[in-house]
Amino acid sequence: MVQWKAEERAAIQAVFAKLDYESVGRETLTRLLVVYPWTRRYFGGFGNLFNSEAIMANPKVAAHGIVVLRGLEMALKNMDDIKNTYASLSELHSEKLQVDPGNFQLLGDCLTVVIATRMRTEFTPDIQAAWQKFLAVVVSALRKQYN
């Protein structure tokens, strides 16, 4: 089981406390689709994803950004058992959505970049360390049901 120090829990809470889900969600998904364009394969029903302006303005991208952050919030609320909390999400991504799990890392990286633009120097090495650990646990839990 993952062990969390008090400072790590506080750091993750601090990151979430400042997160504007709408703005951060939209920008994170935009960056994923722009920087790693092969990820567009999973969003065939989203309409126009041809360039960054279109992606940024796409209402389905915005809506889905919020869905993703709400999903992460579940991990925040259940930090001591992310693995089981994510069991059905993992199954969803592997069985139904059939997302290559390598992409979870890419999305996590994009989210980290966006958080860095919002928090700026408040995104200290300590907070980044806790945050990257949190993301690693989340990604690992999402990969669990793949076989």
Place this chain on the structure above:
Amino acid sequence: MSLSANDKATVKALWAKISPKAEDVGNEALSRMLYVYPQTKTYFSHWSDLTPGSAPVRKHGKKVIGGIGLAVEKIDDLFAGLLTLSELHAFQLRVDPANFRILSHNILVVLAMLFPDDFTPEAHLAMDKFLARVALALSDKYR
């Protein structure tokens, strides 16, 4: 994933913007790499102080960012331009190339922190591609 003319122009434009703070970028990126990914410290056991912002870290961050600046200059032929650095990393330093990705990630995070308005999704794309290409050029002589 080769660099288009647009990618190169974007990287050069972004680099011009960040150059005045290049040393800070180098220091922050290296500091975070060592702190957030402690396995990278194994290459620096000969340093007195590996904590973020320490003198050896700051000095080395400057060297590393200087290398990236060189890569920007040689962006039209990275493999030739970074030949000596590749030999250094391959035969002397023998850094596992997986670590280039870790450092690249931290460079992107620091650019996002310090230049949020300039580090647009397009700049992010170009920089990510460029750093991946630099890593490839650096590992060229490994085997």
